[in-house]
Amino acid sequence: MDVTKSSIIGAPRARTGRTAAPGAWDEAPCPVLVADAGGAVVSANAHATALFPAAVPGAPLSAAVPEWLGAAHRAAVAGQEPGDAVSGAVGERLYRAVARPAAGGGSRGAGATELVWWLSDDTERAEAEAALAVERARTAFLSEASNALLANLNTERCMEVTAQLAARHLADGVVVVLPGVGRRTPLAWAVDGGGSTRALLALDPAEVPGLAEALQGFPPVPSRWIDPEALPTWAVPEEFDGPVGAVAVIPLPGHGVPAGALILLRREGKRGFTEPEEVFARLFAARAGAALSAARMYAEQAAVTQTLMRELLPPRLEQIRGVEFAGGYRASERGERVGGDFYDVHPTAGEAGASLVVLGDVCGKGLDAAVLTGKIRNTLQALLPMADDHPRVLRMLNDSLLSSHHTRFATLVLASAVREGDAVRLDLTSAGHPPPLLVRADGTVEAADTRGSLVGALPEVEATTARVVLRAGETCLLYTDGVTEARGGPFGDRMFGEERLREALAECAGMPAEAVVERVQMLAAQWVGAGEHDDMAMVAVTVPRKSPGAVVSGAGRGRGSA
Structure with a gap:
């Protein structure tokens, strides 16, 4: 709160710009004293006398008041604006003073013979400002x-x-x-x-x-x-x-x-x-x-989250028992690492050291779908002792999902791979899933003859198993429909489609499993561009070509251990 020359408590305002006639300030509720140009006290009201006991008529102003007020009086008499407010301490209190020429005491400012000083206690305002x-x-x-x-x-x-x-x-x-x-x-x-x-x-x-x-x-x-x-x-x-x-x-x-x-x-x-x-x-x-x-x-x-991710993320695949495995995964949501597509490869102790490949697609996207993929993966791992009987595995998985009251369903494809000399025998079973594609050594691409109903939705699961043989340089690709149904192209509205996938695979004849997966992923990503897409997952099962000096069950250049 600023106090100006016109707002000092008790300071009467005259039309001439001068203060009221002498004696008018005697009843003022604040200290008022009058001093002449020579620096002597002319008069002081009772409040001023109580504040400055030495301020009696004729006494030097400098001896009666604090230095800050005496200096302000001398400056005003010397010609500075007398209406400017000055502040200073009087004992433990803070006061603000404003000067006015006395009525009949000469002109305002320089030449004024008497100045009237109006003082107001400013302590509470200063304390309030400091606290603020x-x-x-x-x-x-x-x-x-x-x-x-x-x-x-x-x-x-x-x-x-x-x-x-x-x-x-x-x-x-x-x-x-x-x-x-x-x-x-x-x-x-x-x-x-x-x-x-x-x-x-x-x-x-x-x-x-x-x-x-x-x-x-x-x-x-x-x-x-x-x-x-x-x-x-x-x-x-x-x-x-x-x-x-x-x-x-x-x-x-x-x-x-x-x-x-x-x-x-x-x-x-x-x-x-x-x-x-x-x-x-x-x-x-x-x-x-x-x-x-x-x-x-x-x-x-x-x-x-990190602990759960280790269980939900697709594993890194490598060569097992003379068969190359490679996997690829791309979640539908940007920034997400898991979704509804999944795959696993389980070496089993069953028939001639078979390896069970599982690739699936749970209805939905994101973390909710990933939770069900985790349950399916754990259930399938528990069913590994009967992995050579695909229909039985699917029935037991279907019963497990139905009993858990999940509202989601899934499609699956199972592949049991067994190395037989220079070839690999594959048993392929689809449960509501696109059939795997076989890439022959001459570039021919064909679909495996397997089909079946999805799991987790109906009381019974029906599926047929196809047995195929892969020879050196040949590949079987398991994939989810997120690959073929990915929309993109020049206008962003055309699906990648199975034909385009077949054409890409035909160029992959004789390539290692990892190269096949990378090729398909690259083409699908280019097709989609920045557009939206479903989860994409794929697994390539390849019979590696023999390298000079390598044996089928051993480790050659670019291979893992058998």
Whole structure:
């Protein structure tokens, strides 16, 4: 609130620009005194006399009033604008003064023979402005803290930022303590707003009064109850020079569980933590605790996701028992790593060391579909002892899905591969899935004669099994309809189609399994471009050509072990 020459309490306004006639200010509710151009007191009302006992008529103004007011009078007499407000201390109070020429005392400004000084107590306004400035600074700090703390979801970095901000605005030194991990406790500390340091130490929180309770979420212990001399060495940063004069322990509240605690330190010789400062520290702690809790929850969820991903992601395939296997997968959603398509290759202990290949497509996309793929994959792995009987495996899988009350269904294709001399015998069974395509050594492409009903939807599953033989350089490609139904082309509305897939495979005769998969994936990706598509998955089963000096069951150039 600014006080101008026209708003001083009790200052009468005259049309001539001069103050009222002498004596008019005697009843004014504020101190008023009159001084002449020579710097002598002419008169003072009762409020002014109470404020300045020496301000009696004839006394030098400079001896009766504080220096700031005497200097303002001399400047006004010298020709400066007398209406400018000046402020200064009178004892423990703050006053603001405004000068006006006395009525009949000469012209305004230079040449005025007498000036009337109107004073008003400005202490409350100044204190209110100072308090407002403090609150604005605190609000700005809390906003800065929120932005800095929520800028990342890394627990260690969040600890460091908390320590740095607290050491810059709340205390001379700060120690951030998180709940223990096993027998060790994570710490971060900073001094005077400098860089922070982290450590994982074996310590006893009970050594600091109130810390063990704060780590359990209890209200803070008043700082005046904490003896700085009783602090353990780990609670005082090495960079903290000088003795500790005051300590405060502030809990860091999290999302339903305590996120940790702050140990605030001030050097000896400084005042202790006031109650408003502790309240402000708790406001900061609420933001820091929320950020730390969010970072910890993110870390836990990331660890769980990583564990689940290892189970849901398609495996990396290689040569098994003289047969090359290669797989390719592309999720429909950008940024997603899993979806409704899946594949596995299981070496079995069954007939002549057969390997069971499974490729499937669950209805739907994204994580929901991936959950069912995980169930199907686990169930099929449990059914490996009967992998040589495809119809039986499909029936038992169908019963399992129906009993789990899933609303989704799936299509599957099973392939049992057995090495027989220079060739590989394949048993292929489709359950509602596109039949596998066979790429012969001369470039001919044909579809396996297998068909069947999908699983997880009907009480019974019907499927026929086709037996084919692959020779050196020949490939069997199992794929999902996400490949053939991918829409793209010049206008983005044409499907890739089986014919285009057959043409691509015809060019892959004699190629290794991995090269076949990479070729088909590249062509499908080019066809789709930036358009949307369903999940795409494929598995190539190839009989490798013999390399000079290699044996069928051994390891040659570019092959894994048999």
